Amino acid sequence: MPTGARKITGYSDISEQVLAQESIIRSVSNLDVEGTPGTTQVSVYVHSLATVADYVPGTGVSLTNDGSSYVVLTTLKEKAVNELLDGYTVDTAPADLVVSRFQAGVSALGEQVDTDALILMESGGTELVAVGGAKPVAGTIYADILALKKAIDDTKAPRRERSLLINPEMESLLLNVDSKVILNTDRGDRILQEGWIGRVAGFDVFGTTLLPSGTNMIALQKRGFAYRDSWKVAPVIQSLAGSGTYIGDSAVQGRMAYTYGVIRATLIQVNNGGA
DSSP, X not given: OOTTEEEOTTHHHHHHHHHHHHOHHHHHSBXXXXXXXXXXXXXXEEOXXXXXXXXXXXXXXXXXXXXXXXXXXXXXXXXXXXXXXXXXXXXXXXXXXXXXXXXXXXXXXXXXXXXXXXXXXXXXXXXXXXXXXXXXXXXXXXXXHHHHHHHHHTTTOOSSSEEEEEOHXXXXXXXXXXXXXXXXXXXXXXXOOTTEEEEETTEEXXXXXXXXXXXXXXXXXXXXXXXXXXXXEEEEEEEOTXXXXXXXXXXXXXXXXXXXXXXXXXXXXXXXXXX
């Protein structure tokens, strides 16, 4: 630990709780990956469908190779939290203030994670409706969602763990009585997630302002996108003595590394219709 620093007690649990609530990407992505971002190579095992054949006693069956393999996540970002605790030293900083500033920093990290990852998700996914295609309106939005669903169904993707990410305009259309869509808003035992508005057509629906400009909706099955984050430098309360600027002050500091990537483009269907 750096000289003049003190570890933030429970920082791992705090960051997990905040990111679980604030980051949609963590809710819709495959988190079952291997490696530590910023330290080791990070990869995810991608399964292919195994081949099944008739077995003939006395003859046997030919060997097959399903082609499953590890895919390396190459997009890596590092972001830092550096929140000033004005007027407080490492020893005098109140615990509630430290936690408050740390939570604020992690919340901002969650927004940055979603912004970065959604850009790649849109560009690396499959564009079902291009910008020249019809833009959803209240009377068509349910049919547009079903088209996204069918595109994912056609890949033989699992029907569980599917998500639909929509921008504020699409959210308004979906909630409009003219859409004739009735959302299932029973969350059950699942954790309340920022932006979650219900379920429709087998999708968990999330409203977000962070979709790339011009993107109406992104539908995906969790196996299509992978994500992993890690604190590369553990959060601490760091003395700013000797900085030449701050006197008698400290700061909440930490550095997070995160990596993400499209694993199966066909499991990510995008509606960019603008006509």
